[in-house]
Amino acid sequence: MIVDVVRRFNLTYTQRIGVLDDSFLGTGRPLAASRLLFEVGNDEGASVRVLRDRLDLDSGHLSRLLRRLEAEGLVATAPDEDDRRRRVVRLTPAGRTAYDDLERRSEDRAASLVAPLTARQQERLAEALATADLLVRAATVRLREVASDDPVARVATQRYFDELDARLPGGFDTGGPDAPEPGATYVVAMSDGEPVAYGGIRPVLDDETAEIKRMWVHDDWRGAGLGARMLRHLEALAVDQGYRRAVLDTNGTLVEAIAMYERSGYRRIERYNDNPYAEAFFEKEL
Amino acid sequence: MIVDVVRRFNLTYTQRIGVLDDSFLGTGRPLAASRLLFEVGNDEGASVRVLRDRLDLDSGHLSRLLRRLEAEGLVATAPDEDDRRRRVVRLTPAGRTAYDDLERRSEDRAASLVAPLTARQQERLAEALATADLLVRAATVRLREVASDDPVARVATQRYFDELDARLPGGFDTGGPDAPEPGATYVVAMSDGEPVAYGGIRPVLDDETAEIKRMWVHDDWRGAGLGARMLRHLEALAVDQGYRRAVLDTNGTLVEAIAMYERSGYRRIERYNDNPYAEAFFEKEL
DNA sequence: CAGATCCTCTGACTAAAGTCAGAGAATGAT
DNA sequence: ATCATTCTCTGACTTTAGTCAGAGGATCTG
Numbered sequence: 066m067i068v069d070v071v072r073r074f075n076l077t078y079t080q081r082i083g084v085l086d087d088s089f090l091g092t093g094r095p096l097a098a099s100r101l102l103f104e105v106g107n108d109e110g111a112s113v114r115v116l117r118d119r120l121d122l123d124s125g126h127l128s129r130l131l132r133r134l135e136a137e138g139l140v141a142t143a144p145d146e147d148d149r150r151r152r153v154v155r156l157t158p159a160g161r162t163a164y165d166d167l168e169r170r171s172e173d174r175a176a177s178l179v180a181p182l183t184a185r186q187q188e189r190l191a192e193a194l195a196t197a198d199l200l201v202r203a204a205t206v207r208l209r210e211v212a213s214d215d216p217v218a219r220v221a222t223q224r225y226f227d228e229l230d231a232r233l234p235g236g237f238d239t240g241g242p243d244a245p246e247p248g249a250t251y252v253v254a255m256s257d258g259e260p261v262a263y264g265g266i267r268p269v270l271d272d273e274t275a276e277i278k279r280m281w282v283h284d285d286w287r288g289a290g291l292g293a294r295m296l297r298h299l300e301a302l303a304v305d306q307g308y309r310r311a312v313l314d315t316n317g318t319l320v321e322a323i324a325m326y327e328r329s330g331y332r333r334i335e336r337y338n339d340n341p342y343a344e345a346f347f348e349k350e351l
Numbered sequence: 352m353i354v355d356v357v358r359r360f361n362l363t364y365t366q367r368i369g370v371l372d373d374s375f376l377g378t379g380r381p382l383a384a385s386r387l388l389f390e391v392g393n394d395e396g397a398s399v400r401v402l403r404d405r406l407d408l409d410s411g412h413l414s415r416l417l418r419r420l421e422a423e424g425l426v427a428t429a430p431d432e433d434d435r436r437r438r439v440v441r442l443t444p445a446g447r448t449a450y451d452d453l454e455r456r457s458e459d460r461a462a463s464l465v466a467p468l469t470a471r472q473q474e475r476l477a478e479a480l481a482t483a484d485l486l487v488r489a490a491t492v493r494l495r496e497v498a499s500d501d502p503v504a505r506v507a508t509q510r511y512f513d514e515l516d517a518r519l520p521g522g523f524d525t526g527g528p529d530a531p532e533p534g535a536t537y538v539v540a541m542s543d544g545e546p547v548a549y550g551g552i553r554p555v556l557d558d559e560t561a562e563i564k565r566m567w568v569h570d571d572w573r574g575a576g577l578g579a580r581m582l583r584h585l586e587a588l589a590v591d592q593g594y595r596r597a598v599l600d601t602n603g604t605l606v607e608a609i610a611m612y613e614r615s616g617y618r619r620i621e622r623y624n625d626n627p628y629a630e631a632f633f634e635k636e637l
Numbered sequence: 638c639a640g641a642t643c644c645t646c647t648g649a650c651t652a653a654a655g656t657c658a659g660a661g662a663a664t665g666a667t
Numbered sequence: 668a669t670c671a672t673t674c675t676c677t678g679a680c681t682t683t684a685g686t687c688a689g690a691g692g693a694t695c696t697g
Contacts, residue, residue, distance in 0.1 A: 067477040071461040074480040077487055078364060095683055113645065126685060128646055150644040150693045175357040181490045186576050190486040191353040194360040196479035201363055204467045204476075290472050381653055399675065412655060414676055436663045436674040643694075654683070664673070 092167070094137075097122070099167060101130050105140055105154050106164035112151040113142070139163050203289035206254045206261060208298050213251050213265070221253055221263035225281035229342070232318050237342060249278070250302055254295060259283075262291045266303050269312065270337065275303040277313040280322065292325050304351050311351055314343035378453070380423075383408070385453060387416050391426055391440050392450035398437045399428070425449050489575035492540045492547060494584050499537050499551070507539055507549035511567035515628070518604050523628060535564070536588055540581060545569075548577045552589050555598065556623065561589040563599035566608065578611050590637050597637055600629035 092099055097120075104119055105111060111119075117127050131154065134140045139160035145151035156164060179187050211218045229237035251265035261283040269276035277299055282292045303311055312334070315322055323345055331347035378385055383406075390405055391397060397405075403413050417440065420426045425446035431437035442450060465473050497504045515523035537551035547569040555562035563585055568578045589597055598620070601608055609631055617633035 067465055067473045068458055068461045070477040070480050070484075071465060072457060074484045075457075075461070077484050097684070114643090117645095123685060123687090124645065125647075125687080132646090144693095148644085148694070152645065171358060171361075172354055175354045175361070178487070178490055179353050179357060181492075181580065182486060183576055183579070186486055186489070187353045190483060190490075191356040193479040193482035193486070194356050197476060197483060198356075198360045198363050200468060200472055200476040200479070201464070203472070204464055206467075290469055293469070294467065383654070400673095403675095409655060409657090410675070411657080411677075418676090430663095434664075434674085438675065639697095641694105641696080644692090645690105646692100647690080648688090650686080650688105652683100652685080654681100656679100656681075658678090658680105660675105660677080662674085662676100664671105666671080667669090 092163075092170075097126075098130050098133055101127070102134060102139060102156075102160065102164060103167055105134075106156055106161070106167075110153050110155055112145055112153050114151060116154065134160070199286075199289050202256055203286065203291055203294075206256045206291065206294075208252055208254050208295070210302075211251050211253050213246065213249060215251075215253075217253050217255070217260050218251055218263070221260040221281060222279060224260075224283070225263060225279050228281065229316070233316055233342060234318070250306070251279075252295065252298060252302070254291060256286075261286050262295045264295045264299050266299050266306075266308075266311070268308075273307075273309045275306070275308040275311050277311055280313075287321070292322070293329055296325070296329050300349075300351055309351055310348060312337060312346065312348045314338060314340055314346050316342050317344040378449075378456075383412075384416050384419055387413070388420060388425060388442075388446065388450060389453055391420075392442055392447070392453075396439050396441055398431055398439050400437060402440065420446070485572075485575045488542055489572065489577055489580075492542045492577065492580075494538055494540050494581070496588075497537050497539050499532065499535060501537075501539075503539050503541070503546050504537055504549070507546040507567060508565060510546075510569070511549060511565050514567065515602070519602055519628060520604070536592070537565075538581065538584060538588070540577060542572075547572050548581045550581045550585055552585050552592075552594075552597070554594075559593075559595045561592070561594040561597050563597055566599075573607065578608070579615055582611070582615055586635070586637055595637055596634060598623060598632065598634045600624060600626055600632050602628050603630040 094102070100120060101116065101122075104116055108115070108119075113124075113127065113131070116122075117124055120127070122130070131140065131142060135142065137159075138157055140154050141157050142152045142154050145153045179190060182190065213222075226237060246267050249265055249267035251263070253260045254262035262281065264280040265278045266275040267278055268274070277296070280292065280295065282295070300311055311331075313326065313331070314337070315326070317323075326347050329349070331349045334346050334348045336343070336346055380388070386406060387402065387408075390402055394401070394405075399410075399413065399417070402408075403410055406413070408416070417426065417428060421428065423445075424443055426440050427443050428438045428440045431439045465476060468476065499508075512523060512525050532553050535551055535553035537549070539546045540548035548567065550566040551564045552561040553564055554560070563582070566578065566581065568581070586597055597617075599612065599617070600623070601612070603609075612633050615635070617635045620632050620634045622629070622632055
């Protein structure tokens, strides 16, 4: 059923909205060149390498497209001062104008698409598309294991601490830099190169028990089921590693987290550590 | 606001779902050939002309693609018996197999896209996409004036009569073929080559009054605001033609229609004709 | 500081997409 | 019957897209 809806929507989309991509046409530039210009404008000072990954282009192909935009006077490239093998690409003033033109075309397209709808219908459409957007993004998030000193893991951890600090009544003190945790496994969920959820497991109490640590979901991603998905993923990892029980602690102010643990089959237990910030303790047989 | 949501979704879509089109890749055939094969399979016996319009291809380009599919033994072309300038294209058994393969790939893609979501999330996504689908389709419907003896108008009229016949307690009798109606204007809303809504105006009573006639919306399109849009369109036409008042009659069983007229500012009036099927009468100052 | 690796670039292609003119058969209008 | 029109096709292109090998400079590793 859902598959049919997705496919039907896909068809509608490519036939009707897909024409939005045509906003990149009619500029006298090939599509790939416009896409590149758009990407450079979005991420001012991106290196050629980043653009290549982002647009999934062959290095020769991209290089030629850059020469073309350069010849048109829209972008300028210069060596990256941090690593002179890399080259950074920037828009020239003329390039900025061309970029703004693309933006305007894209906006006009979107506006003319919804113009025939009443205000009420536009609201319904916006709501439906926002929901679809969130869920599609959530569905295409990739979970991957990271070392706890991986730069991405550090970013996620910092955000986790920041949130605790903001939400706990007395603030939160990390107590200095991370000590290495033998046997711990951390997982990050990435979307568009940004961490959107994070969590890990580590041995605790006895060798059959894993502790779920540092569960965090990006603000913009609440309600998309990412937390539950991360939790399932961590539980599966724990089973793979031979654990038979998961425990976790959390602060009483994190009510959505507590509700999510309860929905996921966790039961409250007695305090099992001396974490001063923890107020609620849970376990689940795996 | 809505514009931003549309654009954001557009980006998500092209980056994530858009890869659905890749189901046409990896078949050893160029994309255009796969699309053509898909189209031929969807509309068995389509003429080259129809395919050209549908896929928006240059006639030379299409012709070469057809030769290619023919050489692979996937399609066969033969002159159209009705007009031997035209040629109709059909799938061969091998072509049917290749088509089914494309279908399967497309389904698999859609299934794997939603696989990471929970059942509840899949439901939400299906609902959101179905809503978006309906509204996007509604937004891209084109209204155009037609003569009442235009084939499309006949189809729409017939569906209108069929529905009356099915819904009125005693059935509905057209009372023979249409008499010509001097001064009448009919409008049809088309989507994918099919009429999805219909309606017209004609002079009645005095030369300041237009009567709204034969308002009909396709079953699948109820709730998309098409009826209201058609009504607004007809009112605007009436104003252009110098009318200052619109009236209409309808049967009491057509409750959604009555609700729609009331929402659109129509007030109940006394019977103004002797239409035996009419039970409710409305007017609106334009 | 030597060798491996990374990054971007050019050369030399092939494949796919798209364009335009016009030929030849079939059909419609008068 | 004639002429204009319609439909599909082929020929003869150009432009985009995409691939692969390797050159040459910059940086990292031991």
